[in-house]
Every structure is written in structure tokens, then in C-alpha cells.
Amino acid sequence: MIETGWVDADLEVEFPELRLRWIEHEGGSGRTPPEIKERLRGLSDRYTGGKAVHLRQEPIPWAYRVFFRQVGIDPDDHRTPAEQAALDRMKHGSFRSRNLLDDALVIATVETGVPVMALDADRVTPPLGLRLSHEGERLGEGGRALSVRQIVVADPDRSVAVLFGDIAEDRGVDPETKRMLLCSVQVKGVPEISVEEALWTVTEVLRTGA
């Protein structure tokens, strides 16, 4: 079942339509089975240069692009996940298969335009939410220092990831992961159904590959 996270009051005032949605998945990553590789190949074939160029004008990638600007990220420097996937596709000639989880995230991002990230469910404590970082806070428990008022994904105890940025070292998915939390951030202009579709797509791909 898809859950909705909390959003800190300061952040909610600024971005009333900002939401964190997540779903729990039993199982970890692994090797990509041939049918998922085939799906990636099919996706690569349908993805042309023209589509990649015009991606920023499509409603969902555009909504993330605008949000990136509004929170002080240059989307031409730090690309939105959908644009990054498109750029990788153009550079490498296809969507490269890496592992089951990464492939599932790419498929969901390319098909829906909505980025999804994965956390190790045994190392974070739901409910997750979005808040601003405090003074002197570090990412995770002993990670890098966060600048003040940075937007982070957090559980009630600590920050677990920078929004659209790096995940705390000890909170991400690794080969020992048995359960995952698949999280997605909804911004203004992105329909709820697209976010849900992205999360369901990842779980469906992971189940196919299990």
C-alpha cells in the first residue's frame, strides 16, 4: 500500500503541493533477468533524440525542472532524473542494464517521468517525511555536513537523503538488503496517479525479476 509522508510546516508553506509517497517492497536487488533487459531494450528503441530534446517541455519532467529551479538547483547542471536518464540513453546508445533495482528505477522514471529512490527498509524508521536540515546536522548519522535549511528526506530520528541528491551511506540499498522502501517526491504539476504508477512500476519490475 502506498503511504504518504509528513512535510515540515516551513516547507509546506513554501510548497503546498510537495508530497513524499512511499511503498514497502519485500526483497532486495539482484541480477537483471532477460525479460527486464528486453524491456529496457524496447524502451531504448522507442526513445529518440527528438524526444530527449523535447522532454523538458513535457508536463511531468517540466514540473520537476521548475521545482529544481525553485529550490536553487540548476537543472542544466544537476539534471532531473528523467533528463539524466534521457542523456545517458543518448550517450550510450541505449539504457544500460546494471542491476535489477537500478533497471527498475530507470524503467519507472522513463515511463512516467517521476523519479523514484530506494532505501533499505531495515535501516530507516517510517514514517518518512520532508523537512529542512538543522544547523550542524549531518546526513545520516555520521555522513557529510548538511548546509542549513537544506531539504532532506528524513525519518523521525535523522535525515536519510538529500532531496534529489545523495542517500546517507548506511541507509541505501546494498546486496544484504532484504526489504526496501521505494520513495517518490510529488511536486506541483505532477498528478498523484503518475507518482503511484511510478511506484507500482518499480515494484512490478522487482517482482518480475525476483
Place this chain on the structure above:
Amino acid sequence: MSVYHRRVASVLKPPPPSVPLVTTGPDERSARRDLLEQIGRLESDLSALFCSAYPRGGFDWAVQSRAGPRVLSLSELERLRDDLAERLHDVRRTLSDRTWVEEQNRRLIEEMMLEPEKHKWVRVGNEDIGERGCKHWHVRPRWGILGMMMNWWRVRISSGCPLAT
């Protein structure tokens, strides 16, 4: 009581109780909301311009990052809005200049086709008319030196990019 005594009495009267000073910070919310919307619109215009300008290169699209993701201050939002507006203006002007030159080049191709002898050795490429590919129009003499002597000129259109080896 004389006027003098009334004035002295009024001066000596205890002052009225002071009204507690209420300080309120300006409510930035509506200004912030407006700025966020303006940034959204400018980003939308810049994206549309990017798609219009493609495949032309040489444009500067960069708008400085603000070390996000974070909630920007009002002045940072204003600066970001101004930077985006400035970038949009610069790119629009550059694109307008380029398209004017490209239009002139298209006209030149038509003239070359109509009267090649008036445009000897002129060469116009796809890049000069804002299109992709290696195709070019080149005014050359028919039959080499004989054509040059007899003033027999024609436009040769290249067949495109060489095949990848």
C-alpha cells in the same frame, strides 16, 4: 488659574501610559508565491526556447545554481528570477539574430539556384540555415576549366554526411 500656571500644570502632568509597541515582520508569503510563479513561467519560456533553438549550438543556457535543494530567501528568489529573465532575454536576442542570418542564407540559396553565374564558388551549408546534417549547396563550374571559361555554372548539392565507418 493664570495661563502660566495652567501651562506649568500641563507640563508636570504624568505622561499617558505608553501603548505597547507591536512589531510585525513583513509577510513575505505572497511575495514569495509570486516569485516562485514567475520563476516557473521563466523556466517554461526558457525550455520552450531551448526546443526552438535546437539543433543550433553556441547558446549559453546556464543560470547559476543556488546550492540547493533548500528554501531560498526572498532576495535569492529575486536574484534567481532576474538571472532567468536576463538569460531568457540574451538567448532570445541571439536566436533572433541567428534566424535573421539563416533567412538571408535561405534566400541566397534560392538566388544561387536561379542565377548560379552571379554567385561563383559560393557555398552554403545546412548549419548556415539552422538545420542538422552536412548537406551543402555549392556553386561550381560545369565541366571544370571549360565551364569557367564559358561561364557555365551550376549548384551542386552534396548528398549529406559521409557514412560512419
